[in-house]
Amino acid sequence: MKILSFDIEDWFHINFDKNFNIESKWDSFDSRLELNTKKILELLSEKGIKATFFCLGWVARKYPHIIREFQKAGHDIGSHxxxxNLVSLMTPEEFNLDLKKSLESIExxxxxxxxxxxxxxxxxGKENLWAFDILKENGIEIDASIFPANHDFGGFPEISFNNPFLLNYNGNKIKEFPVSTMNILTKRIVISGGGFFRFFPYGIIKGHLKRNSYSMTYFHPRDIDSMQPMLDGLSLIRRFKSYYGIKKALSKFKTMLNQFEFMSVSEADKIIDWKSKEIIELT
Ligand SMILES: [Zn+2]
Structure with a gap:
């Protein structure tokens, strides 16, 4: 099963400085969300694909019609x-409030x-596993936050298999759809979304999709938008991660949709025999 998922945020949500994430500041940017989500919805409708959209609560308040379009077309809607704000920079109380506000806005x-x-x-990551308690308390049944490799802001390099699993933390079970990884030499890396998708040649991505029975992709509307402005004040590395390969990304994305069949998380959930899935205890 190959799962297509998108994180629904605007082109400027790439600055992870806490002081940047102030809603009033964002009003000074020209949004490209409507344009890009329209493009994505057209592509999915042409191919008859259902996908999963993890949306910011902010998007639901500011552009509720975009969320309604996803719903009208039969796609899944989750929270992002x-x-x-990075969960790794929040206290449990802050994360709880943020999540509640997001869920309420989308719902x-x-x-x-x-x-x-x-x-x-x-x-x-390991440092903020309490997040899974808070997700469960707020009625989240399916999570797609696990990055089974090292990552700037979290990641679980010790989780080495490429499949959905039941995550058990403090006795709370959540269905987990991790991002899929591949091994290059001795390193486990992610290639199926965002900057990684833009960075790697399509041949490598195609090989990964062909070889694996499970693939979880993650895209952002900005990943396929070569006309977006460049945000000021980013570090060189962040700039590279956010814009590299952007010119070719849309055609690469279309080729991928032409060559493989994708589904949404809820479609995958229905066909998975969860009783046979591995339970992973996080401690
Ligand atoms: Zn995001």
């Missing part, structure tokens, strides 16, 4: 936090409970 638009979550920049 409220204002894209107000779609009129039903949100049960899926992905952390901004995969920012859950």
């Amino acid at each position: 936090s409220d204002v894209h 107000n638009v779609i009129g039903k409970k949100v049960k899926m979550f992905r952390a901004p920049a995969f920012s859950i």
Whole structure:
């Protein structure tokens, strides 16, 4: 199963400085979200693909019609936090408030409970496993925040297999759909989304999709937008990660959709025999 998922945020949600994430500041930028999500929805409708959209609560308040379009087309809607603050920089209390605000904003638009979550920049790791308690308390049943390799803001390099699993933390079980990884030489890396998708040649990505029975992709509307402005004040490395390969990304993305069949998380959830899945205890 190859799962197509998107993190729904704007082109400027790439600065992870806590002081940047102030909603009033964002009003000074020209949004490209409407344009890019329209492009994505058209592509998915042409191919008859259902996908999963992890949305910011901020997007639900500011552009509720975008979320309604996802819902109208039959895609899954999950939460990607409220204002894209890293979980690794929040206290449990702050994360709880942020999550509640996000869920309430999205649920107000779609009129039903949100049960899926992905952390901004995969920012859950060993240091903040408490996040899984808070997700469960807030009715999240499916999580897609696990990055099974080293990552700037979290990551689980010790989780070495490429498959959905039942995550057990403090007796709370959550269905986990980790990002898929591949081994290059001795290193385990992620290639199926964001900057990694833009960086690696399509041949490598195609090989990975062909070889593995499970692939979890993650894209952002900005990943396929070569006309987006460049955000000021980013470090060189962040600039590289956010913009490298952007010109070719849309055609690469279209080729991928032409060559492989994708589904949403809820479609995958229905066909997985969860009783046979591995339970991973996080401590
Ligand atoms: Zn994000």
